[in-house]
Amino acid sequence: MGKLGKHNFMKRYSSISKYLPDTQAATKSKMIEMLGRYGSLYLKPDEGTGGRGIYKITKTDKKYILKGGTASRSYDSFEELYRSLHNLLVKNKYVVQKSIDLLKHNKRPLDIRVMVQTNRNRQLVVTGIIGRLAKARKIVTNFHSGGTPLPIETLLQSHLTGSKRSNYIKEIGKLGKQASVVLRESYRRNKAFGVDIAIDSNLKPWILEINTRPDMSIFNALKNKTMYRKILRYSKLKG
Structure with a gap:
């Protein structure tokens, strides 16, 4: 399943559906x-990874603004914007997703990757949580698109302190595991899930996507290698 298939599958579970931002096939209508309802949305390849091919569309009073990478272009009408995207949407399957007003650190958007893996008993456990900070003026946080991996404690330090922060991080881990348990109903042989979680300005978490072949290298970018070594150890477990 691509992004839309996973989204629609998880939407059937009430424990998870409230954390899923509205996501639809990228048809013109x-x-x-969605622009009328939310004012801003993300256009994402259904099968894409690494933050490639992602655009942000924003409707203002007089213009439609399209951002991709660090580039930005404005259009006088939706028809004009849509014409510029037509070839892209014909050649590739895209989805549109409600834009989340992402929490920021040093004025740059952030999100979270939760790594969930199976143990020797085939039970899902959280083996790592890491923050990703978007590169200046970029709309995505992905490591391979210039995002900076940082300890989640660092990224949340200006928003939460002490036990509130540590408890919040635990809840984020629980949500990542809960989402992985749900998706494993469809991916029964999968041994690892990478859950991408956005946090909005009200500190509500949103499940953006679940990767069924998550990249472990992001955790190796941290100075402290404890999480990375744990993830590697779990990846080699039999069963």
Whole structure:
């Protein structure tokens, strides 16, 4: 399943559905409808990884703004914007997702990757949580698109302190595990899930996507290698 298939599968579970941002196939009518409802949305390849091919569309009073990478272009009408995207949408399957007003650290957006893996008893456990800080002026946080991996404690330090922060991080881990348990109903042989979680300005978490072949290298970018070594150890377990 691509992004939309996973989203629609998880949406059937009430424990998870409230954390899923509205996500639809990128048809012209859905883009118009969602821009009218939310004012801003993300356009993502259904099968894409690493933050490549992602755009942000924002509707203002007089313009439509399209951002991709660090580039930005404005259009006088939706029709004009849609014409610029038409070839892309014909050649590739895309989804549109409600834009989340991402929490920021040093004025740059952040999100979280939760690594969930199976133990020797085939039970899912959280083996790592890491923060990702977007590169200046970029719309995505992905490591391979210039995002900076940082300890989640660092990224949350200006928003939460002490036990509130540590308890919040635990809850984020629980949500990542809960989402992975749900998706494993469809991916029964999968041994690892990478859950991408956004946090909005009200500190509400949103499950953006679950990767069924998550990249472990992001955890190796941290100075402290404890999490990375644990993830590697779990990846080699039999069963």
